Amino acid sequence: MTGHRNDDYDVVVIGGGAAGLNGALMLARMRRSVLVIDSGAPRNAPAEGVHGLFARDGVPPGELLATGRAEVESYGGRVLDGEVVEIARGGTGFVVRLADDRTVRARRLLVTTGLVDELPQIAGLRERWGRDVVHCPYCHGWEVRDRIIGVLGNGAMTVHVAQLFRQLSTDIVYFPRTTPLTVEQAGQLAARGIRVVEGEVESVVVSEDRLTGVRLTDGGVIAVEALAVPPRMTARAGFLVSLGLRPSEHPSGAGEFIAVGPTGRTEIPEVWAAGNVTDPSAQVGAAAAAGAFAGAQINADLVAEEVRVAVEARDLEQFPVSAGPHSQR
Incomplete structure (x- = not known):
């Protein structure tokens, strides 16, 4: 850890994935004191590589995050391993409490905690997740x-x-x-030669550490070599409840998200969010870009506040408030 060392920051970024680190990078390069708090449980950890990311296609997720952390720290930003459990208003900003009872203060917050994938309760599914059980054709289809x-x-x-x-x-x-x-969906699948197999899936079948099929509850086994499972995605945002900010259902029906405006600002003043916690379909590149944009918007908001305070201070110096009826300038 380098740079700012006390417990007061311009910005605390909650979540150290692509969105959080890129947001922190933008802020640190603008000489903001910034702290990234990361729980160390990235959603893409089971995957061998990050795909569809320009100039870094196939990079292991851990390597990408390690590089991002180092870049943030090279500009004086700080990265802290920990889990945020509660946030409260305090003075002119926020008090952020971690699971080990440490607290830090922030003038602004950037929430980039991402999502949790909720999979169907099918035996063996979770163990193959990110390998031959996948969810995104753009991330893993090739x-x-x-x-x-x-x-x-x-x-x-x-x-x-x-x-x-x-x-x-x-x-x-x-x-x-x-x-x-529906009748329309059945017709669309048939038109492209996609077989439909009725019945509930009980478990996956694995042979020599390779997926070979799925077993139905009636005992039948259907051969497959890979399995696509679109999960229900839930926002990692329980710590925001104390501020009155709760996830809502995403219009796509894919799960939960935190709604934000065009600049990444949430409905809570001085709180921004970016990445998968606001956009369940965002890949790593899009999440990183959203984090960078939100970071720039937060810096602009801080600058506007600092300009206002400076103007007020100048006006007070030039035209001091009278101390009483007999005071003189």
């Missing part, structure tokens, strides 16, 4: 191309996901599970 790809029905987006994976393989199997297909 790596499972030309395999037999199963797609689990798990909400409103899954038929669309099946059609996206059809771009990567001619052998797609769709499992509606408890989400019945």
Whole structure:
């Protein structure tokens, strides 16, 4: 850790992923005192590489984050391992309390805590997550191309996901599970040669550390070599409840998110948010860009406040308030 060392910061960034680190980088380069608090549980940790990221395609997630941390610290920013449990208003800013009862103060907050993927309760699914059980065709589709790809029905987006994976393989199997297909959806799947297998999935079948199929509750086994599972995504934002800020349902039906305005500002004054916590579909590059933009907006807001304070101080110096009826200038 380098740079600012006391417990008062211009900005505390909660979440040390791509959005948080890029936001912190922008702020640190503007000579703001900035602290990034990271719980050390990145959503993409199970993946071998980050894909679709210009000039860094395939970089391991841990390597990308380590580089980002080093860049923030090189400009005097600070990165702290910890988990935020509560935030309260305090004076002219916020008091941020961590799980170990440490507290820090901030004039502004940037929330970039991301999402948690909630998977169906199917035996073996979580253990294969990020390997041959995937969710995003843009993030992982190339790596499972030309395999037999199963797609689990798990909400409103899954038929669309099946059609996206059809771009990567001619052998797609769709499992509606408890989400019945409409006549239109069934026709669309059939038109592109996507097989539909009814019945609930009980478990995944693995042989020699490779996914080979899924087992239905009736005992039948359907061969698949990769499985796409669009999860329900929930915002990591419980610590914001004390400020009156709660996640809402995303219009896509994919899960929860924190709503923000065009600059990343939330409905709570002096609190911004960026990345997957505001946009469940954002890939790493988009999340990083949103963090950088929010960081710049926070700096602009601080500058506006500092200009106002400076003007008020100048006016007071030039035209001091009378101390009483007999005072003279």
